Amino acid sequence: MDKPFIRTAQDLRKLPNYLESVDPQAQPLSKILVGYFLETEHLCGLKSCHQPHKEGFLVELENGKLTNVGWKCGERFGDRFALERTKYAERELRPKAIRTIQDAMAKIRAMKEELATLASDADRLSQCKQGMRNQLPKLYKELDRRAHSGNAQVVEQVERTKQEIDNLYEMNPGAGRERFRYREEARGILPGLHVISDNIRENVIVQLTGKAETLLTADIGPLSTDKLLDWERWALRFDSMVERAHATVKGGTQLFSPESFRLMSYLTTVHTERSALSKLTSEALLKDVAAPKDAGKPTAEPLKLSKKQQDIQKRLEATLRNAKRLGY
Numbered sequence: 001m002d003k004p005f006i007r008t009a010q011d012l013r014k015l016p017n018y019l020e021s022v023d024p025q026a027q028p029l030s031k032i033l034v035g036y037f038l039e040t041e042h043l044c045g046l047k048s049c050h051q052p053h054k055e056g057f058l059v060e061l062e063n064g065k066l067t068n069v070g071w072k073c074g075e076r077f078g079d080r081f082a083l084e085r086t087k088y089a090e091r092e093l094r095p096k097a098i099r100t101i102q103d104a105m106a107k108i109r110a111m112k113e114e115l116a117t118l119a120s121d122a123d124r125l126s127q128c129k130q131g132m133r134n135q136l137p138k139l140y141k142e143l144d145r146r147a148h149s150g151n152a153q154v155v156e157q158v159e160r161t162k163q164e165i166d167n168l169y170e171m172n173p174g175a176g177r178e179r180f181r182y183r184e185e186a187r188g189i190l191p192g193l194h195v196i197s198d199n200i201r202e203n204v205i206v207q208l209t210g211k212a213e214t215l216l217t218a219d220i221g222p223l224s225t226d227k228l229l230d231w232e233r234w235a236l237r238f239d240s241m242v243e244r245a246h247a248t249v250k251g252g253t254q255l256f257s258p259e260s261f262r263l264m265s266y267l268t269t270v271h272t273e274r275s276a277l278s279k280l281t282s283e284a285l286l287k288d289v290a291a292p293k294d295a296g297k298p299t300a301e302p303l304k305l306s307k308k309q310q311d312i313q314k315r316l317e318a319t320l321r322n323a324k325r326l327g328y
């Protein structure tokens with residue numbers, strides 16, 4: 001039968017020959033028709049299960065009837081299910097992954113220069129961070145603390161005049177005069193502070209530009225289906241990674257600028273750091289930082305996967321193991 005489009009429980013129920021309850025021993029599996037991801041949960045079609053789920057397969061039975069099973073429960077149909085699941089991955093998921101990856105490759109080819117610039121900018125900013133950590137350690141610690149708490153406001157503690165303190169003390173007698181000694185004056189907002197807590201090298205060079213370069217020189221045809229699905233996930237994240245890389249470079253360029261260095265001088269109590277900041281340039285930050293040997297090189301490091309991606313990955317590995325065991 002044709003592959004139906006399934007998004008809701010209703011889409012399943014309205015299928016001709018659809019059964020809501022099936023005994024996998026009495027009604028053996030013929031094949032997996034299509035995988036689905038439902039908007040709301042629906043019960044598993046296996047008599048011994050009937051658990052609500054969102055993700056599973058529409059399957060055809062040997063008697064021509066249809067039912068639905070969770071991605072794991074299908075195993076109650078026996079080895080046949082593992083075999084069919086692998087076939088399904090090869091037949092449906094593999095070509096789709098290849099199309100997505102090829103689209104991404106075309107995109108990468110068209111923006112080679114943009115990616116190269118992102119890589120070299122990111123490399124430079126990463127070294128600026130390193131330089132700042134080496135040269136102004138107290139300040140860097142404060143920036144790091146603020147980056148993690150998202151506090152980019154810079155204020156200066158200004159000493160009040162004796163007259164001001166007298167006035168305040170008169171209005172609020174009781175505790176000591178000392179608490180009125182300073183007032184805070186806003187000096188500005190540090191731009192691009194998030195760059196301090198971002199891992200620039202990992203996000204831009206390792207995960208984006210390095211992998212883009214690897215993909216361009218790769219022959220994807222012979223890759224295993226699970227490798228292709230890895231690359232497909234990467235390809236689907238490509239645009240947002242590019243966007244994020246641009247934001248990082250923009251933020252970093254603003255952060256490592258003379259205007260920001262002047263603002264930063266309010267954030268350190270160390271005199272040598274304060275005076276260094278008054279004449280600091282981003283070039284000066286780079287002077288004692290050696291570029292790592294592998295900067296910009298493509299990497300074979302595995303992608304960082306989300307919880308859901310890890311589940312999919314585990315499932316797929318199980319499928320492939322089964323397939324191997326069955327000599328598929």
Ligand SMILES: [Zn+2]
Nearest residue numbers: 044049070073
């Ligand atoms: Zn089930």
